[in-house]
Amino acid sequence: MENGIRLHSAQGRWVVLAAALGSGMAMLDGTVVNVALPHIGAELGASLASLQWTVNAYLLTLAGLILLGGSLGDRYGRRRVFLIGVVWFAAASGLCAIAPTVGVLIAARALQGIGGALLTPGSLALLQATFHPDDRSAAVGAWSGLGGVATAVGPLLGGWLVSGPGWRWIFVLNLPLAVVVVLLTVRHVPESRDDEATGRFDVPGAVLAALALGGVTYALTDAAEGFSAAVAVSALAGVLLAVAFVVVERRAAEPMLPLGLFSSRLFTVVNLVTLGIYGALGGIFFYLQVQLQTVAGFSPLVAGVAFAPVTLLMLLFSAGAGRLATRLGPRLPLTLGPLIAAAGVLLMLRIGSHASYWADVLPAAVLFGVGLTLLVAPLTATVLAAVEVRRAGIASGVNNAAARAAGLIAVAALPLLTGLSGDQYRVPSAVDSAFRTAVWICAGVLAGAGLLALATVPGKAPEAAPEPDATWYCQTTAPPVDPGHECPGSTAN
Template sequence: MPEVRLASPQGRWILLTTVLGSSMAMLDSTVVNVALPTIGRDLGASLAALQWTVNAYMVTLAGLILLGGSLGDRYGRRKVFVIGVVWFAAASLLCGLAPTPGVLIAARALQGVGGALLTPGSLALIQASFHPDDRGRAIGLWSGFGGIGAAVGPFLGGWLVSGPGWRWVFLLNVPLALLCAPVALRHVPESAGEDRAHGPFDVLGAVLGALALALVTYALIEARGGSPAVALAAVAGLLAAVAFWHVEKRRPDPMLPLDVFASRQFTAVNLVTLCVYAAFGGFFFLTALQLQVVSGYSPLQAGVSLLPTTALMLLFSARSGALADRIGPRLPLTAGPLLCAAAMLLMLRVGPDADYVTDVLPALLVMGAGMVTLVAPLTATVLASVDTARAGLASGINNAAARAAGLIAVAALPLLAGMGPEAYRSAAAFDAAFRRAMPVCAGVLVAGAALALAFVRRPGPGCRRPECRTHGWVTAPPLERGDRRA
């Protein structure tokens, strides 16, 4: 039984390093969008290059995050967490020094590998290190500080872009890692899961999953050109997805056990997750550009503008989670997406010289209310829809599904909205495409609400752990890994 107490110096060091580690990956998911127009101008990048700046990170992160959790369970969570932090920092340094869009995109893909190693370990280290009597409070603090990090991310990104420059959005990770890694090595006890001695890793499954995501993403981003390479990539991506399914079905120890989807509730909630986080991914990618390209906001103003959504999540997610415990998840998972859909339609008011108070803020407040309503119950319902022993696997699948949905949305939405390669350089062209994109996002959310209404039912005893109810995650649900026994 772990014996570290939260009030002890070691307990505080453990909390610090896990918060720093998770914040590094989370900040990069929220601050980069604000920097995109400046990156594009400085490096002479096309819209497709900006999409890849976001998606190269998401491809490797979404494709490898389940494998990263398994590596920690097998070889030691602290060891894999520290390797992930160092890897992430090295890739961040390369991002910050990138002379061309191609180098930046490659470095972002490497960042995603580091994120896949460190992200699952952050919460798992808390669960494995703290005494059971302190674990709930420690997770609550971890979740709360993570929410603050998510809320501060857009503001920090805007400040860095407007001040020291966009490269510091990435370079900031280096000093954070220099603090995080030594603290982890000195103060965090090593731990591993029960599967330490199990069979070989499903490396083939991980490679096929990441390859399928990368090829489909490439086909969507480059589809405007209509070249044979695009069609070939699309077909190859679908074939890789089919091969992934066959590998996972037949392996004795798959990365993604397909029998977990035998739970109708689990399948339904993950379909809702795909709809919700696809819309969120497209919304935050395009809104950061719309505010700067069309409305004339500075990067700092655009970053500050986005604060209300995550601030509302941080302040009210716990109450939303408690309400869902009482009334069941069906109503929140139906009403929340509908509120977010309404917010995206309200964003159609945001055009040239948009006034923040009358045009932007109402949409973001409604968006925040919708996210508060649905995000915590979504996480809790996923974890309550499978056996307790598989809660870590369920959380990992749900987290990967959310990230993959955002990845596909960032690739597909500009194509569906008719954005040309240079659209973000023209306020009129981008504004017209944005007005076509927001109803698409709203439609995806309405589809998610319909799925929840039709298929989500009240599960057994819900997830009452703090990470299920109190968080400010924007781009994905909180990821729970590891042994949850006392």
């Protein structure tokens, strides 16, 4: 018997809001920091490499540990692990706010990533585990829309805070938001877990994943300053550790990354599409705010407001995009979305030293926002539909890890590919030249992701993989979420 709360119910709306605010807190932090990078560099005397690590320290621990976070949620309860992640994230944000040096800031950002690794997969797995199957796509669409708003509104909030009280307040912002998320979650979100999850956690796998990503990231970041023995050793170590990670996962009794997930062709393909899309987004967002402030001469506030249309489009239409994908199938939105976003990125070539917001920035923002709105919800819903519901946590973790790892590698590699290094991020001519190269690279990657989806993603909406036991998500101390079903051990009559 199918079970789950309905999206149109009061509890359903609260669950979506709690999950979206939690994941949105992590997403918001990822974009809001980009606006502050020039000011962080000026106040703390940071080089471009240090600014890259301010972004990548967060992405490194998030991408390296997010699979473990999904597994922890499946085992010990998604709501419980989600709450721990929210509190951890808030505490690390407070440390970022008081960081006296760029080194302390980078360390605190790494701690933030650990919190994000706990809360991010849990937020999405809560939806997949809690909602009625007929409402899951729409719930994911609403979650994607609200989360996308957090991503898009980040530059706006960041610009306002940097222009006003200062960049440290972008981290203080997380503290009251975390309090709201905790209260909503405790009050309205039911617990869920995978009762078949047993055995030890794959700590060696988590360590190898983080070290492999760290080695590659260090090599790419340091190579922008010139090739050295340290770069070569780091790159080689990263590759060897990645190979060791795959070997360990193949042999582990309880692997952090069950390689059997990739026996689903759809799951594999959509994660490859995710790598392309989020790599391009991570790269262009890193460069865009520096271009707007250093080259176009926009203030942090105006630079943040510049892409407000993206926020509006995602707020209004992401849930509808999720429903549309359910009816039409995922191929069309996963093809058109990246291609339209790529066209929006190419329009950013008009952003130069004398850029006009209305003529040069707004058209790019609108087209870019249309593309993101079309693709985000269908991408998420499709990757989850490719696996059975009880594995929602690990599936969410894999997809999030792919997205974060792609952004991590993009931010590390683009300065090397575009020839930007040292303190050149303060030189308008150097930034402008690097930005234009980055635009072509990111647009090409987005277009490639769209064409890959066209060639490989099925036109028909996939059916959720069957689950062996429809009662798996119940919390034994709570009344059943479906009036016609008794949870194991429930005291409800």
